[in-house]
Amino acid sequence: MQFEFGDYILDPDRRELTRGSEVISIGPQVFDLLVHLLQNRERVVSKDDLLGAVWDGRIVSEATITSHINAARKTIGDNGQEQRLIRTVARKGYRFIGEVTEANSSDGSSLSTTDPERAELDQPSELLLTFPDKPSIAALPFHNLSGDPEQEYFTDGMVEDIIAALSHIRWLFVIARNSSFTYKGRTVDVKQVGRELGVRYVLEGSVRKAANRVRITGQLIDATTGGHLWADRFEGTIDDIFELQDQVATSVVGAIAPQLERAEIERARKKPTESLDAYDCYLRGVADVQKGTKAAIEDALPLFHKAIQLDPDFASAYGMAAWCYFWRKVNGWMTDRAQETAEGSRLARRAVELGKNDAVALTRGGHALGHLAGDLDGGIALLDRALVLNPNLAAAWFLGGFLRTWHGEPDGAIEYFERAMRLSPLDPEMYRMQAGMAISHLFARRFDTASSWAEKSFRDLPSFLMVVSVIAASHALAGRAGEAQRAMQHLRQLDPALRISNLTDWLPIHRPDDLAIFAEGLRKAGLPE
Structure with missing residues (x-):
């Protein structure tokens, strides 16, 4: 159903606002706010209503609500003085007061909002779900191929664990267990499942028991095309069946989360740049960050800033923008060190303020704060919080490992890096691990x-400046002078300003013994004092 007012048409199903033939750029939360006001235009919408409808009940500041109302007004040619379309009702809330007609989005036929009988007749006989504005997935019940009905509880429990783990990923829309389990025992067409549940991706699998062993297979499918994105097999004994259940759930979620992100990145890349929304800008920026080159980071930063402009409360976009500044610092690419460090710290703090329950925002923002603001303890606490929210987030494990390394806990850090590599063995950021x-x-x-x-x-x-420095130092400390010197030549080309005396300005090495051994290795390799 479309809403027509003035020269504008707002289509909630397509998530599109147009004026004539022009598609108007609008942030996702501003769009949701407009939809809610239009759908409830017969009454005053309170701020609590908006918190529930637009921010999922999350507490945001009065200024945030006001800024989104102002953005909505500006988008549809209104302002706070005239209030021709959106009126502020003092101490009560807001109401859409413009003249509105509704139209069927499939054929464009208009119907008056004052004709309830006609409206009832025109309702579609079947509810057609549209994709959410973030990646969406349904985990179907796995098939029990063991011939043992007693294994049903194990199979169902494992899928329930997978659904629960996926639900911790805030950028992912996950169909609830009660809906996905309606397909239990049925032969299904994955494309039909996608249409019926309104999801882009479907996870399915099977369990087979033989003697004392269990084999589990899983596959991730793009429901829009039927194409396979990922498949894997897991085996174990049933001596401790619940431990195996947890292990499989963790492995599946850790494996498919990067696959989902890569699939979404590819989808965003195929969209014309003029139609980008906040999430697609973010995805394109993530793809550039994963490359790690100077040019890629220069491309990524504007994309994250654009995502923030379209959605001022996009916590993960703030975190990734901050992380770009960290990456510029750690590779010697900053042109105005003081200004860029301050800006990166500001973005990181904003990320963790907005993303208290967003594992990605806490991970990237917390890690950036550890580097840019030198707050290792605070950064570690934020990444620990991220792992509570999403224990399968590989980035939280390996970036938490880095902060522990700088804090003086190398052996504990190694366990974090190993966990990250187990969770995401094909990760595009493997070189960082x-x-x-x-x-x-x-x-x-x-x-x-x-x-x-x-x-x-x-x-x-x-x-990668740090990697080249480790090559130089480790070869020198192992007595391989030739290899150390060749690495040092490359290091000096990457950053001619690097010196023994400014190592702690570059990396936040906390333990004196660690700084001493690193400095000794680089000194032996030929780095000036």
């Missing part, structure tokens, strides 16, 4: 292991 393993082993005085991990990371990103 390998870099973390390298610096941790260096601080633990395992120089051969450090250089081995660093070389792996270097193959993916030769411009």
Whole structure:
């Protein structure tokens, strides 16, 4: 159903606002606010109503609501002085007062809002669900192929755990168990499931028991095309069936989350740039961040700023923007160090303020704060909070590992890096996990292991300054002078200003012994004082 007012048409199903033939750019929360006001135009909408409808009950400031009302007015040619369309009712709330007609979005035929009998006749016989404005998935009941009805509880419990774990990912829309389990025992067409549940992705699988072993298979499917995005197999004994259930649930979620993100990035890339919304800008920026090059980060930052402009409460966009400044710092790319450090810290603080329950925002924002503001303890606490919210987020594990490395806990950090690599073995940020393993082993005085991990990371990103420094230092400390000197030549090309005396301005190394061994290795490799 479309809403027509003045020269504008707002289509909630297509999430589109047009004026004539022009598509108007509008942030997702401002769009939701307009829809709610239009749908409830016969009454005053209170601020509590808006919190529930637009912000899912999350508490936001009075200024945030006001700024979104102002943005909505500006988008539809209204303002706070005239209030021709959106009226502020003092101490009560807001009401849409413009003249509105409703039209069927499929054929464009208008119907008056004062004709309830006609409206009832024109209701579609079948509810057609549209995709949410974020990735959407349904985990269907897995098929029990064991021939043992007693295994039903194990199979169902595992899928319920997967659904619960997926629900912790705030950027993901997950169909509730009671809806997805209506397909239990049925032969289904995945495309039809996608249409009926209004989801883009479907997870399905099977469980087979033989003797004392259980084999679980899972596959992720794009319900719009029927194409397979991911498949894997898990095996274990049923000696501790509940531990196996937890292990499979964790592995499946850890494996498919990056696949979902990559699929969404590819979808965003195929959209014309003039139709980008906040989430698509964010996804394009994430794709650039994963590349890690200087040019990619220069491309990513404006995309995150655009996402923030379209949605001022997009916590993850603030976190990723802050993280771009961290990455510029750690690779020696800053042109105005003081200004960029301050701006990155500001964005990081905004990310964690807005994203108290957003694991991605806490992860990127908290890690950036640890680096840019030097608050390692605070950063670690924020990443611990992220892992409570989403224990399957690989980035939270490996970035938490880095902060623990700088804090002086290299062996504990290695466990974090290993967990991240287990959760996401094909992750586009694998080179960062390998870099973390390298610096941790260096601080633990395992120089051969450090250089081995660093070389792996270097193959993916030769411009990673920290990795090149670990290669130089670890080879020097292991007595391989030639390799150390070659790495140092590359290091000096990447950042001619790097010195022994400014190592702590570059990396927040907290423990004196770690700083000493790193400095000794770089000094032996030829880094000036």
